[in-house]
Amino acid sequence: QIQEPQLQGQDVGMQCEDDRTGIGVETLKRAFLDNLFYVQGKFPALATKHDYYMALAYTVRDRLLQRWVNTAAIYTQEGSRTVAYLSAEFLMGPHLGNNLINLGIYNQVQQAMTELKLDLKELLAKEEEPGLGNGGLGRLAACYLDSLASLEIPTLGYGIRYEFGIFDQIIRNGWQVEKTDKWLRYGNPWEIARPEWAVSVKFGGRTEAHKNAQGRYQVRWVPHKVVLGIPYDTPILGYKVNTANTLRLWKAEAPESFDFEAFNRGNYYGAVDQKVTSENLTKVLYPNDETYEGKQLRLEQQYFFVSCALQDMLRIMLRQKLPLEQFHEKFAVQLNDTHPAIAVAELMRLLLDEHEMDWEPAWEITQKTFGYTNHTLLPEALEKWSLKLFSSLLPRHLEIIYEINWRFLEQVRHKFGTDEGRIGRLSLIDENDGKFVRMAHLACVGSHRINGVAELHSELLKKTTLLDFYEFFPEKFTNVTNGVTPRRWIVLSNPKLANLITSCIGDSWIKHLEDVQQIETFAQDPGFQKEWQQIKRENKVNVASILLDRTGVKVDPDSLFDIQVKRIHQYKRQHLNILHAITLYNQIKQNPNLDITPRTLIFAGKAAPGYYIAKLIIKLIDSVADVVNKDPDIGDRLKVVFLPDYNVKNSQPIYPAADLSEQISTAGKEASGTGNMKFAMNGALTIGTLDGANIEIRNAVGAENFFLFGLTTEDVGALRLTGYRPWEYYEANPQLKQAIDQIASGYFSHGDRRLFKPLVDLLLDKDPFMLMADYQPYIDCQQQVSQTYRDRDRWLQMSILNTARMGKFSSDRAIREYCQQIWKVKPVPVQLAAAKTGDG
Ligand code: T68
Secondary structure: OOOOOOOOOOOOOOOOOOOOOOOOOHHHHHHHHHHHHHOOOHHHOOOOOOHHHHHHHHHHHHHHHHHHHHHHHHHHHHHOOEEEOOOOOOOOOOOHHHHHHHHHHHHHHHHHHHHHHHHHHHHHHHHOOEEOOHHHHHHHHHHHHHHHHHOOOOOEEEEEEOEEOOEEEEEEOEEEEOOOOOOOOOOOOEEEEEEEHHEEEEOOOOOEEOOOEEEEEEEEEEEEEEEEEEEEEEEEEEEOOOOOEEEEEEEOOOOOHHHHHHOOOHHHHHHHHHHHHHHHHOEEEOOOOOOOOOHHHHHHHHHHHHHHHHHHHHHHHHHHHOOOHHHHHHHHEEOOOOOOOOHHHHHHHHHHOOOOHHHHHHHHHHHHHHHEEOOOOOOHOOOOEEEEHHHHHHHHHHHHHHHHHHHHHHHHHHHHOOHHHHHHOOEEEOOOOOOOEHHHHHHHEEEEEEEOOHHHHHHHHHHOHHHHHHHOOOOHHHOOOOEEEHHHHHHOHHHHHHHHHHHHHHHHHHHOOOHHHHHHHHHOOOHHHHHHHHHHHHHHHHHHHHHHHHHHHHHOOEEEEEEEEEOHHHHHHHHHHHHHHHHHHHHHOOOOOOOOEEEEEEOOOOOOOOOOHHHHHHHHHHHHHHHHHHHHHHHHHEEEEEEOOOOOOHHHHOOOHEEEEEEOOOOOOOOOOOOOHHHHOOOEEEOOOOOOHHHHHHHOOOHOOOOEOOHHHHHHHHHHHHOOHHHHHHHHHHHHHHHHHHHHHHHOOOOOOOHHHHHHHHHHHHHOOHHHHHHHHHHHHHHHHHHHOOOHHHHHHHHHHHHHHOOOHEHHHHHHHHHHHOOOOOOOOOOOOOOOOOOO
């Protein structure tokens, strides 16, 4: 027996340390070398860093599997009520580091690697992240899976196993260039394919009536094509619990039988073609966030994964011998935006056509099953599918939607009388110009709860986008403010800060983030402040070296790190931030001895490939950076950097290094934001508008610890109504005029006046996001930021209080609210002593 002080497995007494489950340093080393040999087929002299990463990943996976199999066994035995989270996107980020934290073996593994002369950080960096999402919506789903497992809630995450996730971004000559994300290139150690649970999904064709065995008329769907869905499962371990839930992602494949039919007719190419088109279905993630594109393939993706998921749930019910009438008791299904909203019609179809249920009970089950989360008020993001496309792809679903609509509008007439305007607005079919199926309407009618993602957003939903639905069924509407997981966003990303907090108040805060409040008593303690400052500085030094490495720009870690990282969008107003950069630049140029607070402005984020203005904003940031960073008059007082390829992995060092978090969307446009939470938790102060969750963050941390500026939602509405004239702000404000004129005159583009003209014209003419109106208040607020930063004690105290008061923004709190208000589901603790058999 090897000596392992304090590092005996937690199962002592139940089980001895074996190479698949043991967590002592010696056991981990032995298991790691064993996996290097038997999985990677390498011995150390020939092994690459990637081989070592894989060996470690398999070592960790073994330890997950023990919990995963036990969890499945208990859920199966107990027939536990289960959350099914349906999302077209899961932006999980790298798994290894997170699993080490949640298993509680980070330190042991670090020691084991050190003893083998390997650097854990380097191995962690080898993981290709599954970038199966665009931004906030997909990352929220990932944080929620972490919290669901940590709270021991039986959960299945259902989504799509895109072969290519969100594109990799490179910057060439200042422009974004997209590269395909080949994340599966070297294999994925975290997933297990389950071909035995494959399902068939039908598309196109027609419907016909037939008589069933009892002589009753039923509808049969005769499809044009059939695609196989193969599930790939990834374990999602909770933090220091034995619960390991499942993320089940579906890959499309051609059914064997189809190949053979074509082949037997001598049509070899036809058979192969069929295979290629089927597999195209799950090839690539659509890279648009918050704009909808009416592409057939996208609707196919949505229907594909939803049908796979619901069929899988029915299989589980049959396996557990539960009657289908109890579907809504077994499963609480959440629709992450409208991307999976076709589930409402699909569950109806499965119950009516495949299981011969009557309409009324089927509809009652359906409504009791679903909850719908809305993530945006932007009209361009609301999904609607042309009837032509919809009927050609999902003819049976269109019939069902017509029936749902007919019955629903009857109820509307019953309640409100024949108010044709209202009926037209509520209808599931938009008949304004062309005919469309409105997916948000389907989701509202088919769900028992509808929620927004921050208080303001949920209120605006009721007042604007979903007003008519609110008036019809007010009881369905609720709010669940978003949250983020402190495991990834503090413990893993900012270990030094986590250790400092734990050394003062113990580690309960990692599971109960409200407890972090206890550090408030240290906010004015000079010793604590000094350590806090030291950690922030080390985190900034780290980011400075990343910036130097990736962009060649050298920045001063003692300058104020002013950071805006998120998707590039006009409503998020990265260009307002750039106007501030230009203003600071001009101030220094006009007064070369100006004693300003040195700043480093850091930007990162991807633009949708077809979103021209967003790409031009990236080019503008890069162009301004180029001029500012090379100007000897400016020196270290101002630097502007665009960090390429923002993703989960690259973002993890960013939040801990921020002094200032930019949350400057036009009021009423950002549903919630979640980056705002990650920054504040890591001790950054926020400069922001009264938008989304900013409002709640400000309420939590205190108005005196938040830099507020800008129009309110009401102001924005009123200004629109009275006639907004952006050029008047420009003409009245010399600083603003100078900045805009420089952009227009080619000052940042080597004299090219055409380059930024579309952006300048937009700002001076329509300025849809009201930058001109918010410019001066923003500049003034930034001036206050600079002043405050000079008072180190005050700033530090504000920073500490921000972290201390962010308890509410843990995704654990959000998930508890979903469990209580929407899902009515309770924890099912998992003990490891249970049988090691069972299935999903
Ligand atoms: C975001 N939405 C919200 N959408 O913008 C953000 N859209 O305020 C909120 O915090 C977050 O959701 C979580 O609630 C998105 O990220 C998308 O990414 C998206 C993707 C495809 C289609 C439409």
